[in-house]
Amino acid sequence: MVKQNLTLQYLVYLTYLAELFPFILFLIFFKKIKSTDIRVFFLYTFVLALSICISIYLKFYLKDGSSRLILNRIFLVLEFIFLSIFYNYSITNKYKMWIFFPSTIIFIILSIQDYLVSFSSNFSFIPLVIECLFFLLVIVYFFYEKIQHSISTPIYTSPVFWISVGFLIYFSGNFFLFLFSNSMYKDENFKTQYTLIYSIVTIFKNIFLCTAVITNKDLVNQQQMEAKPIDIDLGTFNPYNKNL
Amino acid sequence: MILLQTLAGTSSYWANYVMLFGTLGMVSLTLGIVFFVIFHQRKVTRFNAELKKLEDEKQQILLNASIKFQEEERNRIAADLHDDVGPLLATARLYLNENMINQEPAAQLQSIFTAKQIIDDAIQLIRNISHSMMPPTLKNFGLESAMSDLFQKINGSGTLNASVRFHDYRTRLKLEQELLIFRIIQELVNNIIKHSNAGFIHLTQNANATHSYLRLHHDGQGIIQTEFDRLNHVSHGLGLKNIASRIKVLNGRIFFEIDPSHTYYKVTIEIPKDARF
Numbered sequence: 001m002v003k004q005n006l007t008l009q010y011l012v013y014l015t016y017l018a019e020l021f022p023f024i025l026f027l028i029f030f031k032k033i034k035s036t037d038i039r040v041f042f043l044y045t046f047v048l049a050l051s052i053c054i055s056i057y058l059k060f061y062l063k064d065g066s067s068r069l070i071l072n073r074i075f076l077v078l079e080f081i082f083l084s085i086f087y088n089y090s091i092t093n094k095y096k097m098w099i100f101f102p103s104t105i106i107f108i109i110l111s112i113q114d115y116l117v118s119f120s121s122n123f124s125f126i127p128l129v130i131e132c133l134f135f136l137l138v139i140v141y142f143f144y145e146k147i148q149h150s151i152s153t154p155i156y157t158s159p160v161f162w163i164s165v166g167f168l169i170y171f172s173g174n175f176f177l178f179l180f181s182n183s184m185y186k187d188e189n190f191k192t193q194y195t196l197i198y199s200i201v202t203i204f205k206n207i208f209l210c211t212a213v214i215t216n217k218d219l220v221n222q223q224q225m226e227a228k229p230i231d232i233d234l235g236t237f238n239p240y241n242k243n244l
Numbered sequence: 245m246i247l248l249q250t251l252a253g254t255s256s257y258w259a260n261y262v263m264l265f266g267t268l269g270m271v272s273l274t275l276g277i278v279f280f281v282i283f284h285q286r287k288v289t290r291f292n293a294e295l296k297k298l299e300d301e302k303q304q305i306l307l308n309a310s311i312k313f314q315e316e317e318r319n320r321i322a323a324d325l326h327d328d329v330g331p332l333l334a335t336a337r338l339y340l341n342e343n344m345i346n347q348e349p350a351a352q353l354q355s356i357f358t359a360k361q362i363i364d365d366a367i368q369l370i371r372n373i374s375h376s377m378m379p380p381t382l383k384n385f386g387l388e389s390a391m392s393d394l395f396q397k398i399n400g401s402g403t404l405n406a407s408v409r410f411h412d413y414r415t416r417l418k419l420e421q422e423l424l425i426f427r428i429i430q431e432l433v434n435n436i437i438k439h440s441n442a443g444f445i446h447l448t449q450n451a452n453a454t455h456s457y458l459r460l461h462h463d464g465q466g467i468i469q470t471e472f473d474r475l476n477h478v479s480h481g482l483g484l485k486n487i488a489s490r491i492k493v494l495n496g497r498i499f500f501e502i503d504p505s506h507t508y509y510k511v512t513i514e515i516p517k518d519a520r521f
Contacts, residue, residue, distance in 0.1 A: 143281045155285045165278050172274040176266035180259060193260060197267055 008195050015199040016052055018206035023049035025213040032220040037089035041163060044082035045209070051075040073115055073124045080107050080131055083167070087138050090160045091145060103134060125182035132171045132178055139168045159216035166208030173201030302477065306492070309485035316482070321373060328369050336362040379426065387422040388413050391429065391447060398445070404437065405444040412451040417517070424490045425458065425515065428498075431483050432460055432511055440464025440509075451517070458513045466509030472500045 023045040026033065033042050051071060058068045084100040111127045118124075142164055146155055155161045177194050339359035344352055382390035388410045398406040416422065429447065436442050442464025449458050467475070475484050491498050496515040503510060 140277065143277060147281060147284055154282075154289055156282060168274045168278065169271060172270035173267055175270050176263045179266075180263050189260060190263075193263065197264075201271075 008192065008199075011199040012195060015202050016056060018203045019052045020049050021206055022209040022213055025210050029213060029217045032217045034220050034223075035089075037086055038159060038216055040082060040086045040089065041159075041212075044079070044086065047075070047078050047082065051078075069124070070115075073111060073127070076124060076127055076131060077108055077111050080104060080127075080134075083135055083138075086163070087135075087142060090164075091138075091142055092149075093141075093145065107131070107134075125178065128178040128181070129175070132175045135167060136171050136175070139164045139171075157215065157219060159212040159219065162208050162212035162215055166205040166212065169208065170201055170205035173204075174198060305477065306485055306489045309482050310489050313482050313486050321377075324369070324373050329366050329373075332362050332366040332369065336366070378423065382422055382426055383419065386413070386416045387425060388449070390422075390426055394426075394430065394433070395445070395447065398433065398437070404442065406433075406446075407444075408447045410449040413449055413456075417456065417515070421494060421515065424494055425513070428487050428490050428513060429458065429460070431487055435483060436460070436462050436464060436466075440466055454517060456515045456517055458515075460511040461508050463508045466502065466511075467500050468502055468509075469500045472498075 023042075026042050026045055033039055051074075054071055055068055058064045058071065081104055084104045088096055088100045107127065107130065110130065111124070114124060114126050142160075146161075174197070177197055180190065181194065336359045339355045339362070344355055347355065379390050379393070381393045388408075391408045391410070395406040395408045398404055417425070433445060436445055440462060442462040444461075444463055446461045447458065448461075449456070451457065472484060476488050487498065491513070494515050496513060498514075499510075499512045501510045501512070502508075
């Protein structure tokens, strides 16, 4: 039992570390952030890293559980906003603004209402499930849109694809956890299962987000290479010059 | 969702199972979607690449045909100049040699007269070569007149009944466009005369706000669109490829059809009026 708890503890530390990795990678390849959607995503990773740092501070130094739950609620709203903006740039449908803008407003209102109605120390169950469902649908639509358009380059060379895969796995993997979290959060067995599944899914999500950062770097490098002007003085070309 | 919540409230054992398998199911579904998207995309990309390759091959065949045609045209002009005009001028030179001074005045006059006739023939030959390159009627009076001219000549032979009718050609197309259309019609008419054993050829023209249309009718043995596309892709034969490449330059379209009663064939050419060169 102690060994199991220790393993879970290590898994949680690993998850914290994994949550920081996309932001660290972005800082390393900071100059490669060129497009607006990737800029938005960079801000998301920054907010994620910041919330993780505050969460660690609250958990290990202040040992304040209720503040951590409030922080989770705030992060949830910010995550919804950033992901909405991100997919607003990534999806090409002309009615996207009519979906993302009202949804974000409704989600913010709902989160505030959920906070006011439930006790502050409670797990934010309803906003979590709504966020999961909403973004699962958005990502599936995003893939549907990608299938519709015929492109010459494979989809996996785009960072948006890897970000979507990461979030698809994160939201689908955690959907049942969030759904049961309200009624079973006090159950010890559930807590273990929750930590295990949440950690594994989150680590996978962050691996995919890191892949997206690296893919973005490669894509920008390739675009820069293609945009380079031909630097050859054709006027002085001499076919007999062996040094050429 | 309510059912699952109720389940979670009643039995934590079952709820744990539902959660575990639900999560596994959701992740499997997600992975299924992702793999489907990737494989579908790969399939589409491969198909597009294949299509592009075919298009490139077709372009290459058309380009080769066009280069070959140009070379053949140059060879023909060179042969005409070398075999016809060259000997004529050489003969005229013979008549006008230095010994002419020692000849009788009557013989001198005869030589000059013969040389003049030979030079006139040479001029006529050069004019014919030049006209075959750019018909003067087309340059000066436009496509309608050039077509009438061509069809009158065909009609004059007596073997084929040829007629032309232009319905709406108030504004002339650009000279380059007219020349390309003229060459296309010339090639089509040549093919009809050579291969179709037709009794009549009729050319009609009409236009709307954006396009100009030309249609050739004939009652011989013709080809339909599928056959044209097939012949266009084989490596031998230049005529149809030249037609296709000229149509491409004109940014137009060509349709080979047979009428429903199977009595005559139709070739329709559609050319946009504002095609850029």
